[in-house]
Amino acid sequence: MRTSRRTIAAAVAGAATIALVATGCAAGGGDTATEGPITLTLATFNDFGYTDALLQEYMDAHPDITIVHNKAATSNDARANYFQKLGKTGLADVEAVEIDWFTEAMQYSDLLAPVADADKGRWLDWKEASATDAAGNLIAYGTDIGPQGICYRSDLFAAAGLPTDRADVAKLFDGDWNNFFSIGADYTAKTGKPFIDSANSVLQGMVNQLDTAYENTDGSIVATTNPDIEAAYKAVVEKAVPISAYSGQWSEDWFASLSSGEFATMLCPGWMLGVISGNAPDVTGWDIADAFPGGGGNWGGSYLTVPANGAHVAAAQELASWLTSPETQLKAFANAGTFPSQVKALASDELAAATNDYFNGAPTGAILTDRANAITVATFKGPKYFQFHDALQNAVTRVFDGLEDEQTSWNNWVTEVSAF
Amino acid sequence: MSTTAPKLPKQVRVISLSHRMSRWDLKLSPYLYISPFFLMFAVVGLFPIAYTAVISFMDWDLVRNTGTFIGFDQYVWILQQPHFWTALRNTFSIFLLSTIPQLLLALFIAAMLDRNLRAKTFWRMGVLLPFVVAPVAVGLIFNVVFADNFGLVNGTLTDLGLTPIPWHKDPFWSHIAIATMVNYRWTGYNTLILLAAMQAVNREYYEAATVDGAGLIRQFTSITLPSLKPTLIFVIITSTIGGLQIFDEPRVFDQFGRGGAGQQWLTITLYLYDIGWGQWNFGRAAAMAWILFIIILSIGLINLAITRSLVRDDGGRGIPKIKKNRKKVAR
Numbered sequence: 001m002r003t004s005r006r007t008i009a010a011a012v013a014g015a016a017t018i019a020l021v022a023t024g025c026a027a028g029g030g031d032t033a034t035e036g037p038i039t040l041t042l043a044t045f046n047d048f049g050y051t052d053a054l055l056q057e058y059m060d061a062h063p064d065i066t067i068v069h070n071k072a073a074t075s076n077d078a079r080a081n082y083f084q085k086l087g088k089t090g091l092a093d094v095e096a097v098e099i100d101w102f103t104e105a106m107q108y109s110d111l112l113a114p115v116a117d118a119d120k121g122r123w124l125d126w127k128e129a130s131a132t133d134a135a136g137n138l139i140a141y142g143t144d145i146g147p148q149g150i151c152y153r154s155d156l157f158a159a160a161g162l163p164t165d166r167a168d169v170a171k172l173f174d175g176d177w178n179n180f181f182s183i184g185a186d187y188t189a190k191t192g193k194p195f196i197d198s199a200n201s202v203l204q205g206m207v208n209q210l211d212t213a214y215e216n217t218d219g220s221i222v223a224t225t226n227p228d229i230e231a232a233y234k235a236v237v238e239k240a241v242p243i244s245a246y247s248g249q250w251s252e253d254w255f256a257s258l259s260s261g262e263f264a265t266m267l268c269p270g271w272m273l274g275v276i277s278g279n280a281p282d283v284t285g286w287d288i289a290d291a292f293p294g295g296g297g298n299w300g301g302s303y304l305t306v307p308a309n310g311a312h313v314a315a316a317q318e319l320a321s322w323l324t325s326p327e328t329q330l331k332a333f334a335n336a337g338t339f340p341s342q343v344k345a346l347a348s349d350e351l352a353a354a355t356n357d358y359f360n361g362a363p364t365g366a367i368l369t370d371r372a373n374a375i376t377v378a379t380f381k382g383p384k385y386f387q388f389h390d391a392l393q394n395a396v397t398r399v400f401d402g403l404e405d406e407q408t409s410w411n412n413w414v415t416e417v418s419a420f
Numbered sequence: 421m422s423t424t425a426p427k428l429p430k431q432v433r434v435i436s437l438s439h440r441m442s443r444w445d446l447k448l449s450p451y452l453y454i455s456p457f458f459l460m461f462a463v464v465g466l467f468p469i470a471y472t473a474v475i476s477f478m479d480w481d482l483v484r485n486t487g488t489f490i491g492f493d494q495y496v497w498i499l500q501q502p503h504f505w506t507a508l509r510n511t512f513s514i515f516l517l518s519t520i521p522q523l524l525l526a527l528f529i530a531a532m533l534d535r536n537l538r539a540k541t542f543w544r545m546g547v548l549l550p551f552v553v554a555p556v557a558v559g560l561i562f563n564v565v566f567a568d569n570f571g572l573v574n575g576t577l578t579d580l581g582l583t584p585i586p587w588h589k590d591p592f593w594s595h596i597a598i599a600t601m602v603n604y605r606w607t608g609y610n611t612l613i614l615l616a617a618m619q620a621v622n623r624e625y626y627e628a629a630t631v632d633g634a635g636l637i638r639q640f641t642s643i644t645l646p647s648l649k650p651t652l653i654f655v656i657i658t659s660t661i662g663g664l665q666i667f668d669e670p671r672v673f674d675q676f677g678r679g680g681a682g683q684q685w686l687t688i689t690l691y692l693y694d695i696g697w698g699q700w701n702f703g704r705a706a707a708m709a710w711i712l713f714i715i716i717l718s719i720g721l722i723n724l725a726i727t728r729s730l731v732r733d734d735g736g737r738g739i740p741k742i743k744k745n746r747k748k749v750a751r
Binding site: 087104111248401403420 | 503682700
């Protein structure tokens with residue numbers, strides 16, 4: 001009996017020691033890139049186009065570095081992990097952040113290592129501007145962006161008496177949102193079918209064209225008083241809802257409609273092309289027009305960040321810089337269709353020559369480059385952007401579902417967001 | 421001990437070390453054997469509960485791991501939210517819609533399985549099969565069944581010329597859909613527990629009842645049901661706790677997992693999760709968790725009170741109260 005107790009005590013003490021040693025190792029810090037063989041961890045989600053072969057290129061050029069790539073299944077998983085460990089330990093040396101929750105990460109810009117001056121100016125102005133904190137530090141490396149065109153079904157357009165040629169359709173949609181809505185209303189009146197997939201994607205498109213959405217740069221909240229937001233809500237509820245198949249995207253029904261080809265248009269950032277061709281392989285007639293209502297618009301895109309308390313910050317910065325260089329990003333684009341945010345990559349011949357067979361052989365590279373150049377505004381998204389926008393989307397959905405009328409739903413939104 | 425020395429002849433005290441050790445062994449060992457559970461409970465149960473209470477009084481920043489004390493503000497905030505009251509309504513509605521049909525069905529199936537069937541084990545394991553399916557997988561399956569436009573149910577209704585059901589629009593129908601998922605998973609589990617209790621009932625009662633000419637239904641209501649009382653109470657308590665914590669099924673009911681545009685199926689735990697992990701406001705989420713804790717605790721106490729009164733009356737075999745008095749006299 002006595003012996004066994006002593007053994008237990010010894011085992012407990014041993015385990016505690018190991019734990020202490022382990023924590024001691026993890027807390028170590030260094031900041032030079034030339035400290036012998038090191039392992040860098042890279043954490044991304046979905047598909048950034050960083051294949052093993054691509055990472056091997058870097059390891060071949062830097063024999064003393066081993067890269068371990070961890071992929072989270074969804075961006076939400078990555079978000080949960082990021083904020084649970086930021087400010088403590090355990091994050092990867094290079095961490096990917098999606099634009100949807102990037103503003104939340106910006107609140108903790110002091111915990112992230114800034115981008116070196118030499119790399120500044122590599123990205124589109126607005127992409128850099130939204131990653132620059134109040135102190136003027138650029139704290140994230142831009143990867144891809146989501147410039148939007150309009151995807152349309154040429155067969156359904158032909159049946160409704162609309163032009164089908166890419167250039168003619170671009171001319172048709174060249175105008176503001178009212179122009180887009182009136183074309184949609186005519187289409188729906190003529191065919192009795194929905195024109196666009198979802199009303200909330202229209203809301204997303206309109207809000208992403210505003211300078212100020214729900215919060216000012218100084219942190220004051222303007223959500224309920226901003227006339228632009230109210231105007232966008234009114235336009236969506238009055239004009240987009242009647243021509244939409246669904247209120248929001250990604251539902252069971254929405255996917256079913258997409259694969260059976262129920263609606264005629266969608267707002268199309270680059271990454272949406274893969275969603276359409278992947279979910280509607282049997283639908284023919286999809287094409288993409290070089291136009292977007294009310295000028296350019298961006299939807300989605302990501303950044304890489306380097307947590308400042310990592311073990312190998314300098315080496316991690318070097319890796320992040322390489323991964324987001326124009327040359328590497330073009331390779332990632334070829335791998336996964338992530339459209340580059342780097343000025344030089346946008347000007348490259350390789351991008352200009354890219355086409356997509358599913359979309360009737362459309363020169364998607366050239367079209368999306370045009371669309372990216374048309375983007376002039378980077379909407380300021382404060383830390384609560386996600387909450388405000390989500391609640392407003394719910395307001396649109398309530399009207400779409402016939403639960404509440406336009407004014408009631410707006411009033412409920414105002415009550416709801418006043419509590420934030 | 422020494423001040424109130426007993427007058428009995430004192431035994432010779434054993435003072436050798438080995439003897440003392442063996443006495444400690446006798447007295448302390450049982451506690452040592454059960455201590456791992458309580459140590460684990462203190463670390464993963466008690467500490468989080470207490471820590472949650474601390475955080476619930478603070479405006480907490482998860483990333484920087486700091487907070488400022490703000491008292492009961494967050495509790496007040498939660499109670500002022502219309503969403504909270506909607507969530508409470510939804511939780512109870514889903515709880516009632518799932519528990520009542522579920523227990524009635526479980527009782528019926530258990531009574532059927534209690535009869536002499538061929539391949540008993542096959543049928544008994546069969547009812548437990550849905551329980552093995554992960555809740556999220558159940559959600560995925562039922563999403564196909566309850567989709568508004570292309571779902572199995574609405575497709576059939578439309579084919580029959582009936583109006584489709586607004587599963588994701590009307591609160592009542594969304595509760596029905598979610599309760600169906602819950603029932604699918606838990607009916608079999610409750611059936612097995614009730615079946616086990618039914619099998620423990622003395623068979624002679626039934627024989628005697630048959631001889632007396634009682635029918636099957638009379639036997640069920642007069643013998644089976646009264647014997648099941650304690651088990652039924654256990655089943656009701658566990659499904660109450662489970663019902664108030666319902667999360668997985670409403671979470672996967674649509675693509676956003678936030679309880680619907682009009683909070684039609686927002687439950688308390690779903691709201692808690694959204695405040696915590698959606699808005700990163702752990703102070704409010706902690707306050708919410710404590711409110712939920714108090715709700716469950718009070719309902720648990722009500723359950724306990726009912727249980728006690730029922731069990732005491734069971735067969736009229738109350739514990740005689742004379743014992744207590746006798747003890748006093750002896751002292």
